[in-house]
Amino acid sequence: MISTVLETSSRPSYIYGPVISWRTGTSLGIDPIGEISTCSFNCSYCQLGKIQNITRERKVYVETSYIIEDLLKAYRQNSFHLNNLDVITFAGSGEPTLALNFGEVAKQIKEFTESEKAKVPLSILTNATSLDDETVIKDLENFDLISLKLDAVDELSLKSINQAEESISVEKIIAGIKNLKDKSNAELQLQIMFLPKFANDNKYIDTIADKIIELGISKIQINTPNRAKPKSGKNYWIETRGNHYAEAEKTHIDESSREYIELPVISQERAFYIEDRLQEKVTKFLKDFSVINVYKKQ
Ligand code: SF4
Secondary structure (H helix, E strand, C coil), X not given: CCCEEEEECCEEEEEEEEEEECCCEEEEEECCXXXXXXXXXXXXXXXXXXXXXXXXXXXXXXXHHHHHHHHHHHHHCCCCCHHHCCEEEECCCECHHHECCHHHHHHHHHHHHHHCCCCCCEEEEECCCCCCCHHHHHHHHXXXXXXXXXXXXXXXXXXXXXCCCCCCCXXXXXXXXXHHHHHCCCEEEEEEECCHHHHCCHHHHHHHHHHHHHHCCCEEEEECCCXXXXXXXXXXXXXXXXXXXXXXXXXXXCHHHCCEEXXXXXXXXXXXXXXXXXXXXXXXXXXXXXXXXXXXXC
C-alpha cells in the first residue's frame, strides 16, 4: 500500500492516500479545496488544525483539470490500484461542497473508473451546511455514499463544537439534510463526533436520538477525537489531510513547530453506552438502524 502526498512540480497533489478508514476501508482521497484550509465550520477537534478561511462561499478553489491530472498521474505511477480501493472519498482541506466544481470532478472521476472497468463507489464527507443549495444537491448525484456531520443539537453545541460561520443554524442544517434525503438516491450516513463536554449528558444523547428519528437516517457513526489536533496556528499543513499527520513529520515542517493538541475523548465504556441508548430509542422508529462505533465492539 502506497500512501503519499504526491508532489506535482511546485504544488502538492490534490489526490492523497490511499488511507485506511475505520468507516469505509481503503479510501483514495480527493481534495477540491487545496492549499488554504476552507470550511464553514471551525470544529474544535478539526484534524486540519485551525481553519484558515471560514466561509460559506462556493467557488472553484482548485481547477478540475489539476485534480484529474493528479489522479491520472498517481494512477500511472501505481500509487493506487482501482481494484484495491473500497471507495474514493471527497474531503481534503475543508468542506468539499464549497468547491463549485466538486460535481464536475465527481462526474469525471466516475467516467475514468468506468473506462477502466472498475466499480469504485464515490463517497463524500460533508458538514451538511450547503444542502439548502439546489446546485449542491444536483452535484451530489454522482455519489454513492454521503456522510453527513451532525454533532450539534442546539445553538450552544453548534457554537462550542463546530464554531460555525455565523449564518448557520442547527435548524438550517436539519432542513438541508431533509432536503437531500428527499432528492437523493445515495446511501446517507450521519457521522457524530462525541465530545465529553456534551456526550456525558444523557439529555444530549436523547436529543441526538430525536434528531436521528426526525431525519429518518438509519446508519450512524459514533466517533470521538482520538487523534491529536495539529497546533498549526495560522498555518495549514496540507499533509494533515486524511489523518496524514505522521507523514507531516517526514516533510518540510519544522520539528519545533510540530505540536499537537490532545483532545478530550469519550471513553470506550461511554461510547458503548451511547450506542446502546441510541439503539434502544431509535430502533422503535427505524427498524434497520445500525451503528458503526469508533471503538468497534468485539
Ligand atoms: S467540518 Fe470537517 S473540515 Fe470543517 S472544521 Fe469541521 S472537521 Fe474540519
